[in-house]
Structure formats: structure tokens, C-alpha cells
Amino acid sequence: MDHLDWLEAQSVYILREAFNRIDKLAMLWSLGKDSNVMVWLAKKAFFGHVPFPVMHIDTEKKFPEMYAFRDRYVREWNLNLIADKCPPVEETDPSLPPAARSAARKTLGLKNAIAKYGFNGIIAGIRRDEEAVRAKERVFSPRGESGQWDFRDQPPEFWDYFNTDLPPGTHLRVHPLLHWTEIDIWRYIAREGIPVVELYFARNGKRYRSLGDQDITFPVDSNANTVEEIIAELETTRAPERAGRAMDRETEDAFERLRATGYM
Amino acid sequence: MRIVIVGHVDHGKSTLVGRLFHDTGSLPDGKLEQIQAMCERRGMPFEWAFLMDAFQSERDQGITIDTAQIWFKTPKRDYTIIDAPGHREFIKNMITGAAAADAAIMLIDASQGIQQQSRTHAFLLNLLGIQQIIVVVNKMDLVDCDESRFDAIKNEYVRYLGEIGIAPSFVIPAIARDGDNIMHRSDRMGWYRNATLVAALDSFRSSGELAHLPLRLPIQDVYKFDDRRIIAGRVLSGRLRVGDRLLFSPSNKSARVKTIEAWHAAAPQEAGPGESIGITIDEQLFLERGEIASHEDEPPIETNVFRGRLFWLGRAPLQQGGAYRLRLQTREVPVIVERVEAVHDPDALSQCPAERVERNEIADVVLRSYAMLAVDEATQNPKTGRFVLTDGANILAGGAISMRDYPDQRRLVTVKSTNITAVAHRITAEQRALRHGHTGGVLWFTGLSGAGKSTIAMAVEQELFRRGYQVYVLDGDNVRHGLNANLGFSPEDRAENIRRVGEVAALFADSGQIVVTAFISPYRADRRRARQAAGNGFHEIYIKASLATCEQRDPKGLYRRARSGEIAEFTGVTAPYEAPEAAELTIETDSLSVDESVAAVLAYVERNFRKTR
Numbered sequence: 080m081d082h083l084d085w086l087e088a089q090s091v092y093i094l095r096e097a098f099n100r101i102d103k104l105a106m107l108w109s110l111g112k113d114s115n116v117m118v119w120l121a122k123k124a125f126f127g128h129v130p131f132p133v134m135h136i137d138t139e140k141k142f143p144e145m146y147a148f149r150d151r152y153v154r155e156w157n158l159n160l161i162a163d164k165c166p167p168v169e170e171t172d173p174s175l176p177p178a179a180r181s182a183a184r185k186t187l188g189l190k191n192a193i194a195k196y197g198f199n200g201i202i203a204g205i206r207r208d209e210e211a212v213r214a215k216e217r218v219f220s221p222r223g224e225s226g227q228w229d230f231r232d233q234p235p236e237f238w239d240y241f242n243t244d245l246p247p248g249t250h251l252r253v254h255p256l257l258h259w260t261e262i263d264i265w266r267y268i269a270r271e272g273i274p275v276v277e278l279y280f281a282r283n284g285k286r287y288r289s290l291g292d293q294d295i296t297f298p299v300d301s302n303a304n305t306v307e308e309i310i311a312e313l314e315t316t317r318a319p320e321r322a323g324r325a326m327d328r329e330t331e332d333a334f335e336r337l338r339a340t341g342y343m
Numbered sequence: 344m345r346i347v348i349v350g351h352v353d354h355g356k357s358t359l360v361g362r363l364f365h366d367t368g369s370l371p372d373g374k375l376e377q378i379q380a381m382c383e384r385r386g387m388p389f390e391w392a393f394l395m396d397a398f399q400s401e402r403d404q405g406i407t408i409d410t411a412q413i414w415f416k417t418p419k420r421d422y423t424i425i426d427a428p429g430h431r432e433f434i435k436n437m438i439t440g441a442a443a444a445d446a447a448i449m450l451i452d453a454s455q456g457i458q459q460q461s462r463t464h465a466f467l468l469n470l471l472g473i474q475q476i477i478v479v480v481n482k483m484d485l486v487d488c489d490e491s492r493f494d495a496i497k498n499e500y501v502r503y504l505g506e507i508g509i510a511p512s513f514v515i516p517a518i519a520r521d522g523d524n525i526m527h528r529s530d531r532m533g534w535y536r537n538a539t540l541v542a543a544l545d546s547f548r549s550s551g552e553l554a555h556l557p558l559r560l561p562i563q564d565v566y567k568f569d570d571r572r573i574i575a576g577r578v579l580s581g582r583l584r585v586g587d588r589l590l591f592s593p594s595n596k597s598a599r600v601k602t603i604e605a606w607h608a609a610a611p612q613e614a615g616p617g618e619s620i621g622i623t624i625d626e627q628l629f630l631e632r633g634e635i636a637s638h639e640d641e642p643p644i645e646t647n648v649f650r651g652r653l654f655w656l657g658r659a660p661l662q663q664g665g666a667y668r669l670r671l672q673t674r675e676v677p678v679i680v681e682r683v684e685a686v687h688d689p690d691a692l693s694q695c696p697a698e699r700v701e702r703n704e705i706a707d708v709v710l711r712s713y714a715m716l717a718v719d720e721a722t723q724n725p726k727t728g729r730f731v732l733t734d735g736a737n738i739l740a741g742g743a744i745s746m747r748d749y750p751d752q753r754r755l756v757t758v759k760s761t762n763i764t765a766v767a768h769r770i771t772a773e774q775r776a777l778r779h780g781h782t783g784g785v786l787w788f789t790g791l792s793g794a795g796k797s798t799i800a801m802a803v804e805q806e807l808f809r810r811g812y813q814v815y816v817l818d819g820d821n822v823r824h825g826l827n828a829n830l831g832f833s834p835e836d837r838a839e840n841i842r843r844v845g846e847v848a849a850l851f852a853d854s855g856q857i858v859v860t861a862f863i864s865p866y867r868a869d870r871r872r873a874r875q876a877a878g879n880g881f882h883e884i885y886i887k888a889s890l891a892t893c894e895q896r897d898p899k900g901l902y903r904r905a906r907s908g909e910i911a912e913f914t915g916v917t918a919p920y921e922a923p924e925a926a927e928l929t930i931e932t933d934s935l936s937v938d939e940s941v942a943a944v945l946a947y948v949e950r951n952f953r954k955t956r
Contacts, residue, residue: 080615080616080617080618084617084618085617087619088577088617088618088619089619091619092563092577092619095563095564095575095619096563098564099563099564099632122606122607123605123606123607124575124619125566125568126566126568126569126571126573126604126605126606126621127568127606127607128568128569130568208414217439233436233439234435234737234738235435235436235438235439235656235737235738235741236439236738237438237439237441237442237443237471237731237738237741238442238729238731238741240670240731240738240741242733242736242737242738244733244735244736245736246736260414271607318372318373319372319373319374
């Protein structure tokens with residue numbers, strides 16, 4: 080078993096636990112590289128099937144390439160897609176800085192979808208290496224009645240025993256990619272031949288390393304044109320992955336505040 | 344390789360992590376400046392700990408609340424660092440981090456020496472099953488880089504670790520803040536010539552021994568998305584190949600592996616530890632989540648009772664008699680804490696008896712379930728030998744299994760011959776009862792050695808015989824000379840001894856006789872099996888006397904020999920006695936004389952067995 084095999088086996092185990100233990104389950108599909116890997120892992124876990132809906136919380140501000148990708152792979156992967164639109168920015172917390180406020184629309188959209196469909200488990204493709212606050216997450220992470228995350232008192236989780244039971248009115252976030260790193264994701268994409276949106280590949284000396292809404296996501300300098308070149312670039316770079324995501328560092332605790340109130 | 348860093352609060356864990364990152368060139372661009380800016384805003388000197396203490400609240404309080412993970416690489420390989428909080432309040436987070444590690448770094452502040460958490464964490468690492476350990480004596484500059492101070496701490500700590508069963512691979516003097524003996528040798532401590540921390544880490548191996556253990560594959564789920572019925576699960580240990588015959592425990596069903604299924608990959612022919620797989624089998628068996636598949640010649644132990652050493656994380660204390668949910672891999676069953684045997688004090692390396700276990704304490708308990716479980720001893724298999732307890736929502740405890748004094752019940756419940764058919768008698772129980780004047784049945788005496796079982800049994804037999812009853816006593820020592828002459832006194836042999844007596848007694852009862860058995864028969868599970876063998880004719884009679892009374896009587900001198908250590912496992916002294924929960928009759932021989940006791944049994948027999956024509 081090599082490193083990628085181990086990562087895959089761990090994710091498959093987590094997805095199968097979630098499917099067995101949680102009755103109303105959905106997977107977030109942001110159309111980015113990580114969530115494509117996550118859909119792929121679900122097909123590995125369930126032998127070609129994705130036995131729960133995938134949910135795209137639509138800000139209506141994604142790149143056109145991303146919508147095209149979504150419409151193609153919903154069919155090719157035989158996915159049960161839920162694509163509800165987010166509420167307007169006026170409904171978000173006005174005390175947040177502007178980019179974070181824009182991102183907070185997604186939190187609200189997610190909250191609405193959870194209420195509308197009655198989900199009690201949401202699979203999300205966050206990774207520990209993306210951001211220091213996410214590094215503290217559990218694999219099965221409970222959320223309060225309004226979706227908030229009590230990071231000061233998280234339940235213990237060890238030996239691959241997850242806290243899978245939850246009180247009524249709350250829901251679980253399940254994080255099957257928590258133990259992966261950015262370069263693991265790309266190496267797995269290369270090994271398995273998983274499709275990704277073309278925005279990740281360089282055009283005119285720029286490429287997107289992380290994809291979000293058009294107005295708060297910026298490309299980085301790069302000439303990496305293929306998955307292999309991206310891997311080679313990541314092996315040497317020391318720039319952080321989310322450098323192009325404005326909302327993370329407007330203020331020192333902007334991202335922590337977003338997450339505490341329910342952001343992915 | 345996954346490394347956990349533990350140690351007493353403020354002994355410099357986060358600083359060590361920052362330094363490791365810096366020295367190995369693993370820091371992302373801008374991170375150093377970001378931390379510098381944070382420190383300047385707070386008007387304090389540069390603080391490495393901010394790298395991992397990313398939470399606002401941690402930055403303000405200056406302690407690590409939760410476990411976090413980050414990555415660095417040496418020229419040899421990639422590492423994941425799990426930073427675990429040292430503060431006592433956050434021990435559940437320390438365990439969450441440490442349980443996933445292949446190796447541990449234990450940090451000690453040279454100026455403060457060994458503290459409470461240095462001991463507790465070491466005790467926990469041992470319980471978690473982490474074997475590869477490096478001790479770093481940090482902040483050596485605070486003791487002027489003095490070799491004798493280092494030696495004193497080293498000797499004291501190595502001695503302590505030895506007593507709890509840990510042999511550290513390295514003990515390294517270091518100054519994490521400045522990088523001395525982290526990646527590079529220290530000029531200030533030329534007297535230390537052994538490995539730096541990075542060199543010590545690089546010398547460790549990732550654990551690979553699970554492949555050599557017997558196969559264990561717990562069923563996680565059974566899928567029927569299409570025409571295949573796929574049994575899904577993760578191989579914990581051993582190897583599984585297409586064509587292997589599997590035994591599923593505790594249902595004791597067996598079938599052959601037909602295929603190992605896969606999507607977007609060639610169907611594998613075999614699978615090993617860590618792999619999440621799906622198999623199809625050659626028979627239509629009803630199998631559920633929680634069963635453990637093994638090979639037939641190396642099955643797990645079957646039991647409904649075991650000893651566990653656990654760490655308790657619940658807010659409310661664990662209570663003797665308390666009911667919890669046990670999770671053992673994918674199996675989940677209700678259990679009762681039958682006994683709290685001891686609570687450990689890692690500081691004093693002592694244990695004391697208790698009826699409850701407070702938060703963050705480590706204790707030895709006996710757990711009992713109604714359902715049969717498939718388990719292993721923790722020393723035999725680190726995966727199926729460990730369990731967690733929950734309250735139905737959150738994980739409250741984790742523990743390691745010991746089967747000391749408890750038998751494997753597998754062969755007691757397994758019928759080996761399959762081509763047997765029961766033949767019906769032409770004489771009914773009613774006809775027998777009419778002839779004898781009473782129904783048949785078993786008077787199953789149970790109680791401590793010296794409680795009076797044999798004495799009362801023999802007197803009851805004599806008097807019932809005089810009154811015209813068909814009666815016979817099966818006594819411990821007598822049976823062991825013949826029927827059970829091939830059995831010793833191991834837990835398994837004791838259980839088999841009782842199983843045979845139960846079956847023989849059932850035959851006696853079936854023939855219309857009253858049989859009195861006089862065996863300590865300390866385990867409820869054994870007595871329950873004897874009850875199942877005899878059916879409605881089974882009457883459990885508890886011959887009850889306090890241990891003190893029995894020890895004072897000591898008719899065969901056995902207690903004296905047990906106390907002196909001459910007899911190893913003696914019920915009531917060094918082995919458990921499980922009193923009946925609902926005996927049909929209890930005879931208190933502390934207060935009743937032999938004659939009164941006999942009279943009570945006789946009255947019971949007259950009430951329940953006499954058949955008037």
C-alpha cells in the first residue's frame with residue numbers, strides 16, 4: 080500500500096461510516112478539484128454509485144467554466160444534483176469584512192438547504208493543510224442548531240471511532256479529505272485521471288490554485304499547463320494555497336469567525 | 344510518518360514545532376512575517392507557538408486548546424506533526440491527537456523537570472499503544488546547558504518509563520527556541536554526542552507488523568446497489584485472498600471469498616491491512632455490520648465479559664453498575680460496568696480500589712454485555728483489542744482488552760458435529776414423574792468455596808432419598824476424577840468443566856431424577872448455559888456466605904494456600920465470583936445452621952417437585 084492508497088482507503092472508510100450511520104446525507108460539490116476527488120472516492124467506496132445527493136450551493140458568481148463542468152459531469156457521473164441558489168448579500172452579518180461577507184452567503188445558502196431537505200449529515204471536502212483553523216477539525220464534526228461550530232469543546236475522536244450519533248436539531252459535518260494535502264490531491268488526480276475545471280491550468284502566465292467566487296478569487300503566477308506540471312510546481316513552491324482567496328486574511332480572525340458560524 | 348508531541352503545559356511543544364519547520368525549510372512563504380506581525384501587534388518577542396496556535400483564543404491565552412496537524416519534510420521522508428495540548432483540561436484533545444501517531448516526542452522543561460503531565464502522558468501513550476518514543480529535555484539554556492542536570496532528569500524519567508513498560512529510543516538535550524540539537528548539533532552542549540531530534544525521527548520505522556497478525560476484517564456494511572451483494576469493510580490485520588474460507592464471529596457462519604470488488608481498477612486477488620475493500624462470498628448468508636471475519640484456524644476470542652484498562656473522558660464519572668454503549672470496531676452493544684477494579688495514579692504509580700472513575704482518570708474495569716462479542720487481547724491485536732465507550736452520542740472512554748481469568752467461550756457454544764439428529768423417547772416426562780412421584784430437575788448450587796455447598800448437598804440427598812426421591816449429587820472433586828479428569832484449572836478448562844456438568848445434570852433431570860450439583864461455578868455465562876441445557880427443570884440455588892466467613896471456615900485449607908500465593912487463581916481471592924442476579928432460592932449460611940439450610944432446600948423441593956397421584 081503506498082501513500083495514495085492509504086489516503087484513499089481512509090477516505091473510503093469515512094464515507095462508508097457516514098453512509099451507514101447518517102440517514103439524511105448529502106455531499107457538497109463546489110466543482111473544485113477537492114470535491115471532484117471526493118465524488119470520485121464515493122464512487123470507489125460504493126462501487127460506481129453515489130448513493131446520496133450532491134449539493135452545489137450556487138452563489139451565481141462562479142466562473143462560466145465551472146457551470147459547464149457541473150452540467151457535463153452531473154450526467155457523466157450519474158449524480159443526483161441539488162443546486163439551490165444563495166440568498167442576497169444583504170442577509171449576511173454586516174459586521175464582517177466585505178469579502179468574508181460575500182463568502183458568508185454560502186453559509187446562509189447551506190443553512191437554508193439543510194432546513195429545506197432535512198439533511199443531518201453534510202460531507203464537505205475541507206483539508207487540514209488548507210488553513211490553520213481547519214487543521215483543528217474532527218472527521219465527524221457536530222454542528223449546533225443554527226449550524227455553528229463549537230471549536231473550544233470538540234468531542235474526542237480516535238482510533239477511527241467517530242462520533243456518529245447526534246441530538247435532534249443538529250447536524251454532522253463529515254470531512255473525508257481532512258488528512259489529505261494539496262499535493263496529495265493533485266497526485267491522486269494524476270493517478271486516477273480525474274477531470275478538473277480547466278481554470279486550474281495556466282493561461283498567459285496565470286492559473287487559479289483555488290477556486291471560489293469570481294469577485295473574491297484571484298489567479299497566481301504560473302506556467303503549469305498539465306497536472307504533472309502543477310505537481311512539479313507544488314513540490315517547490317512555498318506560497319500558501321489559499322493566497323488567492325481574499326476572505327481568509329482581511330483581518331486576523333476573519334476565517335475563524337466564518338467557520339464558527341458554519342462556513343465550510 | 345505521524346509524530347505526536349506531548350508533555351506538560353508550557354514545556355515548549357509549539358515552539359519545538361515552529362523550529363522543526365523552520366530548520367527543515369518547510370515553512371510556507373509569508374508565515375514567518377505573519378507571526379512576526381501578530382507578535383508586534385501584541386508587543387511581545389517573537390513566538391514560534393503562534394504557528395500552530397492559530398485560534399484567536401489560543402493566541403490570547405497562550406495555551407494549545409485543541410490538537411492540530413501540520414506537515415514537514417526531512418531529506419528522508421514526509422512527516423505529519425500532531426500537536427497535542429498538555430493542559431489537563433484538554434486531555435481528550437491530547438488523546439485525539441496522540442492516538443493516530445506512529446511515534447511520540449515527549450518534551451520536558453529542563454528547569455522544571457518531570458511534572459504531573461509528563462507522567463500522565465507517558466501512561467496514556469502506553470495505553471494508546473505507541474511504542475517509539477523520543478524524550479527531549481528542552482530549555483537546556485535555563486540550566487546553563489549543564490550535563491549533570493540533564494543526566495539527573497534523564498535517569499529519573501527513564502526509570503519511571505521503565506516501570507510502566509516504556510523504553511524510550513532516545514533522550515536528547517535541546518533548546519528548541521534556538522534550534523540546538525533539533526536539526527543541527529548544539530555548540531553549547533558538545534558533551535552530547537548522540538542523534539539530533541531530526542536524525543532520531545529519521546531512524547524510526549512506520550509500523551508494518553499488522554500484516555503478520557491473523558486476519559481481522561470487521562463488516563462495515565452490506566451493499567446491494569446492483570445485482571451484486573457486497574460485504575464492505577476495512578482489513579485491520581492479516582491478509583485475505585480470493586478463495587479463502589472465512590469465519591464470521593460471533594455468528595460462527597462461514598463462507599468462501601468469491602471476489603474482491605473494485606471500481607475503476609482491476610479486481611484485486613488479495614488485500615492487506617488498512618485497505619477498505621468489498622467482497623462477495625459463495626453462500627447466501629445473513630450477515631450484519633459488526634461481525635468480524637477471520638480465517639477459521641485463527642479466530643478472535645468470543646466472550647460477553649472482559650477486563651478493560653481505560654481512560655475516562657466523560658464529564659460525569661464512570662459508575663460501577665453504570666450502563667454504556669460499547670463500540671468494538673463496527674460492533675456496537677450495550678454493556679454494564681460490572682466492577683471498577685482499580686483507579687491508577689500515574690504520579691505515584693499506585694492504584695486504589697474505587698466505585699467510580701472521575702474525568703481524565705485511568706482505571707481497570709470489568710465490562711459485561713448480554714450479546715456475545717468477538718474480541719482479541721490488546722497485546723495480541725492492537726485493533727480488535729481496543730474499544731471505546733459512548734453514552735449513545737459522544738465517545739467517553741477508550742480502552743485496551745485483557746482476558747485474564749475469563750475463558751474463550753467460542754468452543755462452548757459451537758456444535759462441532761453437524762450430522763446429528765435428536766431421537767424422540769417413547770416415554771414422556773409425565774410418565775416418568777408419575778412413576779417416581781416427582782418431576783426431574785437440577786438443583787444447581789453455586790457459591791464460594793467454604794459456603795457449604797457440598798455439606799448441604801449431601802444432607803439434602805440423604806433426606807430426599809429417605810423420602811423416596813430419585814436423587815443424586817454431582818460434586819466437584821468427584822467429577823474431576825472421572826468425567827473431567829482431562830481438565831485443569833485454566834479459565835477455559837474451568838468453563839469446560841462446568842459445561843460438561845451442566846450437560847450431564849440435564850440428562851439426569853431428563854431421566855426423571857433430581858440431581859444436585861455442588862460447584863463454585865463462578866461465571867454467570869457458564870450457569871446460563873447450564874440453565875439452557877436443562878430447560879425448565881433448572882433451579883439455581885445460591886449458597887451464600889461472606890468471603891470472611893468462608894475464609895474462616897476454610898475446610899480444605901485452600902484460602903490459606905491462595906493467600907500465600909500457592910494457588911494462583913482462586914475464586915474470591917484472585918479470581919472473580921459473579922453472584923447470581925435472580926437465583927430461584929438463596930440460602931444465607933452466614934446466619935443459618937446446616938440443619939436450617941437443609942430444611943430450607945427440602946421445603947423448596949417439596950413445593951416444586953412433588954407430584955401427588
